[in-house]
Amino acid sequence: MIGFELLAPAQAWTFGLVALVWLVTWRGRRASQREVRALVDAWRLSAFLPGYSPGRQRLRHAASLAALALLAFASLGPVRGWTEREVLEKGLDLVVCVDTSRSMLAEDLRPNRLERARREVRGLIDLLRGDRMALIAFSGDAREIAPLTRDRTTLVGFLEAMDVADNRKGGTDLAVALEAALGLFDGRSGAHEAIVVLTDGEDLSGRGLEVAKIAEERGIRVFVVGIGTEGGGKIPVVGPDGSTQFVVGPGGDEVVTRLDGTTLERLAERTNGAYLSTENAALPLETLFRSRITRLEGRENSGGTRKVPHDRYQWFGLLGLACLGLELFLGERRGGRE
Numbered sequence: 001m002i003g004f005e006l007l008a009p010a011q012a013w014t015f016g017l018v019a020l021v022w023l024v025t026w027r028g029r030r031a032s033q034r035e036v037r038a039l040v041d042a043w044r045l046s047a048f049l050p051g052y053s054p055g056r057q058r059l060r061h062a063a064s065l066a067a068l069a070l071l072a073f074a075s076l077g078p079v080r081g082w083t084e085r086e087v088l089e090k091g092l093d094l095v096v097c098v099d100t101s102r103s104m105l106a107e108d109l110r111p112n113r114l115e116r117a118r119r120e121v122r123g124l125i126d127l128l129r130g131d132r133m134a135l136i137a138f139s140g141d142a143r144e145i146a147p148l149t150r151d152r153t154t155l156v157g158f159l160e161a162m163d164v165a166d167n168r169k170g171g172t173d174l175a176v177a178l179e180a181a182l183g184l185f186d187g188r189s190g191a192h193e194a195i196v197v198l199t200d201g202e203d204l205s206g207r208g209l210e211v212a213k214i215a216e217e218r219g220i221r222v223f224v225v226g227i228g229t230e231g232g233g234k235i236p237v238v239g240p241d242g243s244t245q246f247v248v249g250p251g252g253d254e255v256v257t258r259l260d261g262t263t264l265e266r267l268a269e270r271t272n273g274a275y276l277s278t279e280n281a282a283l284p285l286e287t288l289f290r291s292r293i294t295r296l297e298g299r300e301n302s303g304g305t306r307k308v309p310h311d312r313y314q315w316f317g318l319l320g321l322a323c324l325g326l327e328l329f330l331g332e333r334r335g336g337r338e
Contacts, residue, residue, distance in 0.1 A: 190219025
């Protein structure tokens with residue numbers, strides 16, 4: 001609009017108020033003129049109303065309407081030009097490792113362990129403020145799903161795409177997950193970094209504590225969320241006829257997978273982190289984030305750039321006040337003898 005961009009175009013309704021005031025003022029001025037003509041003939045106005053000036057009356061009304069119009073335009077937030085400025089955000093670097101082994105399909109949590117893990121991570125993503133987060137899926141191997149980023153929409157999209165069918169190697173290897181997570185950090189300072197692992201705890205390689213020691217030496221804490229129950233659950237598979245069956249062991253018995261909280265707690269304590277499971281907390285990952293992870297020291301990172309507007313509402317606000325002052329101090333009669 002006339003060379004200006006508007007930050008608050010929704011405020012355009014204020015011009016409706018200006019039009020309403022103009023209509024009321026115009027009708028009032030017309031009524032006043034009719035009353036004067038009813039009392040005094042036009043050729044005797046100067047005698048009965050010395051100094052009376054219809055022109056000054058019109059000027060006062062015009063000044064008041066101009067003041068309202070200028071103030072209404074100022075409320076639209078007129079902007080003339082922008083400046084690009086770098087944004088510095090203080091936050092943590094978090095690498096979240098989600099177990100996608102077949103045991104995560106157990107239904108001791110509804111609808112299953114993997115979906116519960118997704119729900120926990122979605123809740124964490126909603127809590128991020130200036131923090132960067134990466135995603136790793138792991139089973140017997142580890143896969144980088146998303147690098148460190150602040151793009152929460154991208155993180156949610158990659159999280160939903162995680163699937164057991166993408167595993168290249170079966171089993172659960174906490175060591176490869178931790179090694180992959182450590183590889184995503186830049187190595188500047190572990191005080192600003194943390195690893196979050198969501199798993200049912202069946203560490204088949206047994207090397208998790210060894211890699212946790214490396215994380216401890218780098219000052220990186222590991223926080224673990226146990227997904228599952230100690231009572232355990234069977235692992236469903238789709239049979240050849242399309243029916244739901246369960247994984248069976250070498251002896252022909254159906255396999256029951258149980259949460260191994262002892263191993264996971266030892267792993268977290270080794271790095272001065274913390275462990276919490278779905279059995280002893282309704283929202284374990286959110287609880288860990290609020291009570292422990294947020295206490296870590298954040299660091300300043302570049303959050304990109306943002307456009308800073310050159311506000312020009314002051315111009316129109318001052319002009320509006322000037323017109324208002326003119327309306328207040330301008331009388332409807334010219335100076336001279338009464």
